[in-house]
Amino acid sequence: MTTQTRKSIFNRPEKAYVHPYFGGVVLGIVLFLAFLLTGNGLGSSGATSRIDAALVDAVAPSHVDNTPYLLKMAGGDKNPLDDWIVPVFFGALLGGFTSGAFNGRLKIMTTKGPNISNRTRWLMSFLGGVIFLYGARMARGCTSGQALSGGATLAAGSWVIMFAIFGGAYALAYFVRKLWL
Amino acid sequence: MNFPLQSFIAVNAANPWTYVLFAAIGFAFGYTLEMSGFGDSRKLAAQFYFTELTVLKVMFTAIAVAMVLLFGAVGLGILDFSQVWVNPTYLASGIVGGLIMGVGFIVGGFCPTTSLASASTGKIDGMLFMLGGFVGAFLFGETENYFSNWYNNAGYYGRLTLDQVFNIPVGAVVVLVVLMALFMFWGGEQLERIFGKKDLSKEPKLRLAGAAILIVAALAVFVIGNPSLEEKYNKVKFTRTESIPQVNADPIVNTLTYTADEMLENRLVFITSAEAFKAKYNQSMNPVYLDVRSESDYNLYHIENAVNVPLERLTEVIPVLLSEPPANSVFILMSNDEAAATKAWKTLVGSSVQNVYILEGGVNSWIAFFGKDDKTLQPAPKAGDDQLGYIFPAALGSQYESCDPNPQEYETLEFEAKIILQLKRDKSGGGCG
Numbered sequence: 235m236t237t238q239t240r241k242s243i244f245n246r247p248e249k250a251y252v253h254p255y256f257g258g259v260v261l262g263i264v265l266f267l268a269f270l271l272t273g274n275g276l277g278s279s280g281a282t283s284r285i286d287a288a289l290v291d292a293v294a295p296s297h298v299d300n301t302p303y304l305l306k307m308a309g310g311d312k313n314p315l316d317d318w319i320v321p322v323f324f325g326a327l328l329g330g331f332t333s334g335a336f337n338g339r340l341k342i343m344t345t346k347g348p349n350i351s352n353r354t355r356w357l358m359s360f361l362g363g364v365i366f367l368y369g370a371r372m373a374r375g376c377t378s379g380q381a382l383s384g385g386a387t388l389a390a391g392s393w394v395i396m397f398a399i400f401g402g403a404y405a406l407a408y409f410v411r412k413l414w415l
Numbered sequence: 416m417n418f419p420l421q422s423f424i425a426v427n428a429a430n431p432w433t434y435v436l437f438a439a440i441g442f443a444f445g446y447t448l449e450m451s452g453f454g455d456s457r458k459l460a461a462q463f464y465f466t467e468l469t470v471l472k473v474m475f476t477a478i479a480v481a482m483v484l485l486f487g488a489v490g491l492g493i494l495d496f497s498q499v500w501v502n503p504t505y506l507a508s509g510i511v512g513g514l515i516m517g518v519g520f521i522v523g524g525f526c527p528t529t530s531l532a533s534a535s536t537g538k539i540d541g542m543l544f545m546l547g548g549f550v551g552a553f554l555f556g557e558t559e560n561y562f563s564n565w566y567n568n569a570g571y572y573g574r575l576t577l578d579q580v581f582n583i584p585v586g587a588v589v590v591l592v593v594l595m596a597l598f599m600f601w602g603g604e605q606l607e608r609i610f611g612k613k614d615l616s617k618e619p620k621l622r623l624a625g626a627a628i629l630i631v632a633a634l635a636v637f638v639i640g641n642p643s644l645e646e647k648y649n650k651v652k653f654t655r656t657e658s659i660p661q662v663n664a665d666p667i668v669n670t671l672t673y674t675a676d677e678m679l680e681n682r683l684v685f686i687t688s689a690e691a692f693k694a695k696y697n698q699s700m701n702p703v704y705l706d707v708r709s710e711s712d713y714n715l716y717h718i719e720n721a722v723n724v725p726l727e728r729l730t731e732v733i734p735v736l737l738s739e740p741p742a743n744s745v746f747i748l749m750s751n752d753e754a755a756a757t758k759a760w761k762t763l764v765g766s767s768v769q770n771v772y773i774l775e776g777g778v779n780s781w782i783a784f785f786g787k788d789d790k791t792l793q794p795a796p797k798a799g800d801d802q803l804g805y806i807f808p809a810a811l812g813s814q815y816e817s818c819d820p821n822p823q824e825y826e827t828l829e830f831e832a833k834i835i836l837q838l839k840r841d842k843s844g845g846g847c848g
Contacts, residue, residue, distance in 0.1 A: 363549075
């Protein structure tokens with residue numbers, strides 16, 4: 235079987251990304267529908283800490299009782315996964331996968347700047363994940379839960395957070411340019 | 416239809432469709448991010464070197480479109496804004512957390528949701544970012560108790576929106592945000608031309624039409640404005656069940672729907688002094704006694720723990736009532752009689768405050784019930800409508816015995832319970848929490 239005739243989802247021809255403004259309009263409509271139907275916006279970082287809380291609760295339930303932050307989510311008979319953001323999180327994983335599958339972008343690879351090794355990129359992405367989620371929990375939401383959802387509802391604090399995110403990234407961009415340029 | 420749909424405000428094991436709906440929203444979210452190119456960290460990082468401003472374009476288009484639709488729906492009375500989750504403002508932890516996120520963004524090349532789109536399409540760096548995320552969120556949980564007070568209190572303003580900050584109509588903010596977004600798009604394209612060597616003439620002309628539509632829609636939102644309190648009041652519906660006992664069979668339970676005015680006519684929101692008092696000792700609810708009389712009447716006599724909010728100042732505290740107290744709060748309004756409390760009830764109900772009741776007969780009837788043996792309180796025969804029906808020797812506030820009746824003395828009180836607790840939203844359940 236040649237690659238052309240195999241109808242696998244893993245090697246469809248790779249299609250171009252949609253135009254950013256078009257993607258933005260679709261995302262805006264999705265966000266609006268989320269608010270219209272449920273009163274909640276979009277988010278994901280909350281699910282990360284809820285999954286964490288569920289893991290801690292399974293491994294060391296007594297540690298939950300001693301940690302106020304976890305207690306709020308997993309204390310007593312509360313199930314930390316019983317929150318709207320958890321199905322949104324898993325839905326987003328599935329949605330990303332589906333779009334990748336339809337557009338021929340399912341591929342094991344590493345996306346990185348041209349002048350660093352895969353290993354450096356892996357280390358940096360892991361580190362970036364640690365830092366980002368630490369900040370996201372401190373700010374009570376990430377680019378989705380705060381900047382996007384809070385931005386659309388005109389929440390004052392969310393606009394401040396949005397500018398802080400961009401401010402932090404722009405301030406550091408020059409010093410880590412080796413990673414990307 | 417009244418949006419948001421009450422049965423979909425949170426996930427609920429009794430209604431599995433709630434999980435399906437939220438998963439579908441997540442699916443659309445992930446799909447959109449991936450098709451916009453956010454599975455590739457290079458596209459995200461390019462934002463910070465001005466070579467490609469996809470992040471800015473997607474994000475601000477989404478914010479502008481969602482905002483225009485959202486406030487358009489609010490203005491047309493389709494969507495109840497008080498039921499929409501607005502992230503509470505915590506300035507200090509927001510700014511520090513935001514700056515930390517910025518560092519994570521440029522170092523890691525993703526934000527949390529884009530890392531999902533990346534990981535799910537097989538990108539190893541996206542998977543590692545996701546994994547790092549679990550570690551970061553865990554570390555936050557472990558360290559939060561070292562700065563818990565700062566985290567929960569510094570720069571806390573509750574539910575605060577930009578129109579309140581700048582004291583302008585919300586429609587004006589919508590127009591300004593759209594104009595700002597379009598200006599940023601124009602600037603972004605210029606940067607792409609200069610730093611990214613991009614040929615702008617190849618960009619679709621359709622985007623100019625889109626910009627025009629966005630401006631017109633934003634202006635329409637401004638013109639429509641917000642629904643008046645009266646319009647909102649007339650749309651409020653209450654449901655109550657009545658049980659009709661049957662001979663030799665289970666009682667028939669009917670669900671009845673009432674408008675706000677019908678609730679008043681049928682006196683379903685008037686609770687007796689006994690019920691108002693007993694609410695204090697009911698574990699399932701958190702009663703908040705709101706005394707809407709003048710400050711001088713309040714100083715003469717008021718119920719223990721009652722908060723004085725004169726009727727004229729009631730609208731100022733509505734945002735606080737909507738966001739601060741726990742979801743099981745029951746607001747018990749009282750005036751000397753019922754007139755002022757009834758006005759206050761209409762205002763709060765029209766503003767979508769939940770669980771609002773009126774003290775039947777007001778403070779006068781409270782005194783008649785709990786203070787009948789207090790010889791210092793003498794009835795004032797000439798008291799007019801909604802005035803205090805007693806003469807007070809001094810302004811002792813809540814120092815009288817009847818202000819805080821002894822729970823042992825009144826352990827058994829008979830009353831027809833009118834309070835039906837509505838738990839519409841767990842305050843901590845919204846947002847990215």
